[in-house]
Amino acid sequence: MSAYEAIILTVITASTPLLLAAIGELVVERSGVLNLGIEGMMVMGAVSGFAIAQVTGSAWLGVLMAMFAGIAMSLLFAFMTQTLVANQVATGLSITLLGLGLSGLIGSSFVGMPGLKLGYLNIPGLSDLPVVGKLVFGQDPLVYISIALTIGVAYVLKRTRIGLIIRAVGQNHDSAHALGYPVIKVRYACIAFGGMTSGLAGAYLSLVYTPQWIENMTAGRGWIALALVVFSTWLPGRLAAGAYLFGGVWILGLYAQGMGLGIPSQLLSSLPYVATILALIVISTNRRLSVINTPASLGQGFVPDR
Amino acid sequence: MQLILEKRAQASHFMHFASPLLAISLTVLLGGVIFSAMGQPPLTALYIYFVDPLTSLWAIEEVLVKAAPLVLIGVGLSITFRANVWNIGAEGQLTAGAILGAIIPIFFAQWQSPLALITMLALGMLGGAMLAAIPALLKTRFGVNEILTSLMLVYVAQLLLDWIIRGPWKDPHGYNFPKSVAFDGWHLIPTYGDGRVHMGLIIALLAALILYWLMTRTIKGFEVRVIGSAPRAGAFAGFSQTKMVWFCFLLSGALAGLAGIIEVAGPIGQLQPHISPNYGFTAIIVAFLGRLNPIGVIFAGLLLAISYIGGEGVQIELGISDKTAQVFQGMLLFFILMCDTLIHYRVRLLKPQGGAL
Numbered sequence A: 001m002s003a004y005e006a007i008i009l010t011v012i013t014a015s016t017p018l019l020l021a022a023i024g025e026l027v028v029e030r031s032g033v034l035n036l037g038i039e040g041m042m043v044m045g046a047v048s049g050f051a052i053a054q055v056t057g058s059a060w061l062g063v064l065m066a067m068f069a070g071i072a073m074s075l076l077f078a079f080m081t082q083t084l085v086a087n088q089v090a091t092g093l094s095i096t097l098l099g100l101g102l103s104g105l106i107g108s109s110f111v112g113m114p115g116l117k118l119g120y121l122n123i124p125g126l127s128d129l130p131v132v133g134k135l136v137f138g139q140d141p142l143v144y145i146s147i148a149l150t151i152g153v154a155y156v157l158k159r160t161r162i163g164l165i166i167r168a169v170g171q172n173h174d175s176a177h178a179l180g181y182p183v184i185k186v187r188y189a190c191i192a193f194g195g196m197t198s199g200l201a202g203a204y205l206s207l208v209y210t211p212q213w214i215e216n217m218t219a220g221r222g223w224i225a226l227a228l229v230v231f232s233t234w235l236p237g238r239l240a241a242g243a244y245l246f247g248g249v250w251i252l253g254l255y256a257q258g259m260g261l262g263i264p265s266q267l268l269s270s271l272p273y274v275a276t277i278l279a280l281i282v283i284s285t286n287r288r289l290s291v292i293n294t295p296a297s298l299g300q301g302f303v304p305d306r
Numbered sequence B: 001m002q003l004i005l006e007k008r009a010q011a012s013h014f015m016h017f018a019s020p021l022l023a024i025s026l027t028v029l030l031g032g033v034i035f036s037a038m039g040q041p042p043l044t045a046l047y048i049y050f051v052d053p054l055t056s057l058w059a060i061e062e063v064l065v066k067a068a069p070l071v072l073i074g075v076g077l078s079i080t081f082r083a084n085v086w087n088i089g090a091e092g093q094l095t096a097g098a099i100l101g102a103i104i105p106i107f108f109a110q111w112q113s114p115l116a117l118i119t120m121l122a123l124g125m126l127g128g129a130m131l132a133a134i135p136a137l138l139k140t141r142f143g144v145n146e147i148l149t150s151l152m153l154v155y156v157a158q159l160l161l162d163w164i165i166r167g168p169w170k171d172p173h174g175y176n177f178p179k180s181v182a183f184d185g186w187h188l189i190p191t192y193g194d195g196r197v198h199m200g201l202i203i204a205l206l207a208a209l210i211l212y213w214l215m216t217r218t219i220k221g222f223e224v225r226v227i228g229s230a231p232r233a234g235a236f237a238g239f240s241q242t243k244m245v246w247f248c249f250l251l252s253g254a255l256a257g258l259a260g261i262i263e264v265a266g267p268i269g270q271l272q273p274h275i276s277p278n279y280g281f282t283a284i285i286v287a288f289l290g291r292l293n294p295i296g297v298i299f300a301g302l303l304l305a306i307s308y309i310g311g312e313g314v315q316i317e318l319g320i321s322d323k324t325a326q327v328f329q330g331m332l333l334f335f336i337l338m339c340d341t342l343i344h345y346r347v348r349l350l351k352p353q354g355g356a357l
Helices: A003-030 A038-056 A059-083 A088-107 A132-137 A141-159 A161-171 A173-178 A183-209 A221-231 A236-259 A265-269 A271-285 A287-292 B013-037 B042-054 B057-082 B090-101 B103-107 B114-142 B146-166 B200-217 B219-229 B231-236 B241-268 B279-289 B294-318 B324-344
Strands: B002-007 B345-350
Touching: A003 A038, A003 A132, A003 A141, A003 A161, A003 A183, A003 A221, A003 A236, A038 A059, A038 A088, A038 A183, A038 A221, A059 A088, A059 A183, A059 B324, A088 B279, A088 B324, A141 A161, A141 A183, A141 A236, A161 A173, A161 A183, A173 A183, A183 A221, A221 A236, A221 A271, A221 B146, A236 A265, A236 A271, A265 A271, A265 B146, A271 A287, A271 B114, A271 B146, B013 B042, B013 B294, B013 B324, B042 B057, B042 B294, B057 B090, B057 B200, B057 B219, B057 B241, B057 B279, B057 B294, B090 B103, B090 B114, B090 B146, B090 B241, B090 B279, B103 B114, B114 B146, B114 B241, B146 B241, B200 B219, B200 B241, B200 B294, B219 B231, B219 B241, B231 B241, B241 B279, B279 B294, B279 B324, B294 B324, B324 B345
Parallel strands: none
Antiparallel strands: B002 B345
16 A cells, blocks of 8 residues: 555545535524534434443444434434524533533543554455555445435435525524424434434544544534534535535544654644634635525524424 | 424513523532532532632632633623634733733833733733734625634734743743743732732622623624624724624733733743633533623633533542533533523424414
């Protein structure tokens, strides 16, 4: 394996959790809901995925459990913001704080344990091809799932009736309600989908990226995923490009540290966060790009007047 | 069966104050369930958690020490959230304040006078305000979401602290530990008697009183309330949304920075990589629990300070992870938001057969 191949492979592994978490949030925001709890759902996914994999010995059961944990956390959020019309920003924060605390509590007995790793895809013949073999046919399964989810979301949002309803609910919930669409149910479903992909993103961290449990191991990735959704102007294609760009920045920092250029490691570690701020500035200064796709009802609660 | 919300004709004044108490009860209740799920006697654990911190002088002192930064940051955030401005990067602003304020004891160790301490506190406020100015500028100039930028800067500020304390600001005679020189003399916040309670507590209470006065007796306070609850009305009244964003970020940033320098010049006594057990984030809960009201924040700050000490208590006496404190804090915010629904709505359970409208 050449050095370039290795770099591309690590960039993909660094990007996949961002893509997984962000693609779910994109759907959530398209339906008009702002869920700031990604970090909390993700870290709960990471810890429960790791724990179940340890107990059962199956990494796949861990992945399944992580999805459930993400969905469970997201349903808490949905109940609060949709049924009880609580403030979405504050509720999202509470989900994040709760998730970080709860994961620390659950994970305290798993700290330092060697973890299980999800295997790589290996198709005899294809995976051994030169140059493209490992890259196209030799990734871990979640990479393919993340790409499939992105394509699926793009297709559903743009080409199907369900996608149209989701977008209508996000653009103007009063009109959607008047047309007879179940606004709150649609939003519940979207929020649960977002919870599932955040859980998957967490499982990716604790079962693939660094197969062990470390407290707060999400390290702000949930927040970066949120920024990515804004950066993508709510378009799945751009979201994927953004996720790989950010994964690249993350790896750039790691490689530069390894090369020992005399740059303080903390400066390189802060790169993804600084890059996030810069990306948000770039996209926000472009009014045309940023306004055109913003779901008009984003972050507003909906109470049907019966 | 279905949950139905009925809008109240008027916001319930009673629920406004009952909601935090209800939220606290729910937290204690669920806390007991969690303790018993962990195989602990729930009543004993709850007693150690919530009552023990108030039974010894030593513990009460520790509660007050922890309440000081929580109240100081919480009052700034309460006004910020009231104006519908979302600064969630107080933890970073706290760090920035600690760094800038520490310039005096690290580089001007010889300068020993009350003025040195005042300069430190002023620099702390400046540091916090400077970091908070970045999201304010980006929000007002480019329309960048302030939630994300203020949060990203937390990581940047913490990494900056980590770097200077392992690099240029490390104590040269400190056996290579990542710590600055120990502050002494006028570079430390005066304490009361021989105890740990320091002047920061008075500063925090003063800040709460001043901001209470600002919110209830001045035009600025009125402006905050109008812009927060009815931005369009505020615009017609000629209140500037841009100025409000700046005001809120500079104020809450400065107070968080002040809390930061008080922590390193008080209970810690030197600069080190970890200077705060998430005070900046916990203060968000303090602000909400205190009804976004500076006086309410004082009580909320005390309660969350108890949750820290209680968390340490159950760790020592029952051997449970100290993460319980964070879980309790998260639950508390969750329940308070849930109970707040009752201020504006009546919740009713609808049986399915009641289909006729």
